[in-house]
Structures are given as structure tokens and as C-alpha cells.
Amino acid sequence: MADHGLPILFAMFVWWFSTGVVIYLDGLPARTFKWSMLGASLLAAVALFVMISTAGEATRTGAYIAFACGLMIWGWHEMSFLMGYLTGPRKTACAPGCWGFTHFIHGIETLLWHELAIIGTAILMWALTWDKPNQVAFWTFAILMGMRQSAKLNVFLGVRNLNADFLPPHLEYLKAFLKTKPMNLLFPVSVTVSTIITAVLVGRAADSAAGSFDAAAYTFLSILMALAVLEHWFLVLPLSAEKLWTWGLASRTTDQPDVPPTDAPRRTPVAAKTA
16 A cells, blocks of 8 residues: 555645645735745755755655655746746737637747746756656656646647636636637547556556555656546546635635736737637
8 A cells, every 4th residue: 555555645635735726826916926936936946956866866755755846846837827927928819810820829929938948947857867766856847748738739729628717817818729619639649648658657656666666656657647637538528627626716716906927918808718
């Protein structure tokens, strides 16, 4: 039980709780964003330092620490995006009638700085842990990056549940790049490939020696992949992922001043709900 059960519970709780914290902080008045980002930046810096320090430790404890570090570094990117500090050069919706490749390029422009920062961080984490026995932090970040890219493409192409309530008012213009439809052609490919990867990771976790670093590491990564696959299914099934983080969304029930952070865009009317 301890070989796989504890890592499973730890991974699920940290993933659920950290996501809820980001959602909750993002729902607070905009005047609090600078303090939230300051705290997140300090945590990310500490996580990066600890990741480097534990990269040579192929122990169960090292796997736990590295997994948490990967999530904290990822959380910084999520928070900086949702709070409007690091998004892209485009901060408005497309004009009515915009579609096709032009619409896709406009969508990329709304996320460009955010995406480049994620890629840069992934390269940095890879370089800092290259040829080290404990690369759990990097692979945790890589899984989140890859599966989030898949989710973004799917909501752009069209899914049943857009989870648009997670977007704060100052990012409302992004709703113009989300499309509502039962499913798109990319979705089956996304879930098939990710499910295969999950199965491979589960197999490696099962084959690892009891109490070993590999048992914990592969369990963390397989559960993270499984949760990402589940999030994909939430996009098309008649189920709402928002119920998992009702407590996180509670901060949006209070009135907020319509004053986003200095570097964030002001609220922009949505040109159209679907592309």
C-alpha cells in the first residue's frame, strides 16, 4: 500500500489543492494580485533551488519533493497567466467574421508570452537536471505542459464543456477563441495517445521494486497523466469539472473592482462566444 497508495493520494491531493488555491487567489480583488504573484514567485524560486538540490537524490523522499517542486513551478505560470501578468501581445477578441488560420494565429497571439515562458522554463529544468537520477520535477512539468497544450487545442477546436468560469473578467476576451461543440477530430487522438502513455507509466510503476525511488516516481507521473486524461474527458462528458473546485471559485462571489494589474489588459467585450 505504501509503495503506490501513498504516492497516489499525495499526487491527487497536491494537484487538487494547488489548482484550487490558484483559482481562489485569481478570484480575489485585483489589488491583491501583486502580493499573490510575489508569494508565488518566491515559492517558484525556492522550488527551483530545491529541484537542483534533490536532482542527485534517487530516493522516495526525493521523488516526493521533486514532484511538489514541479507543481509549484507550474503553478507560477498558471497564476501569472490568469492574473494577466504574462499573456500575449493580443489582448482583444477577434472582429466578427474572423475565422480559419487567421483566427488561429490571433489565438496564439493572446497566449504567446505565456507559452514561450513555459517552453523556456521546461528547457531550463531539463538542463538543470540533465543526466541526474531524479528528474521527477522536470517530467512533472513536461506532462502538465503537454497535456495543457492538448486541452487548449481542443477547446479552440470545440468541446462540450469550456469551463469558461475559470477565466477572470480581465481575460474575458479569450472566450472568443473557445468553441462549443460535442467533440472535435483532435479529441480522440488526444485521449488515445495520453491513455497509452498513462498505461506505460502505470506498467513501469508496477514493475518497480517495492519501496524504491522508481516506484514512487512512476506512480506520481502515471497519476498526473491519469488526472490529465480525466480532465480531457470532462471537456466532452455531461459532467462539470468546476464542482471539484467550488471552494476555489467561492472568491468570485464577492464584488471585485474592475482594475486589473498594471501589466494586465482591461476587460474587453467578447465579440462572439464561438468561432
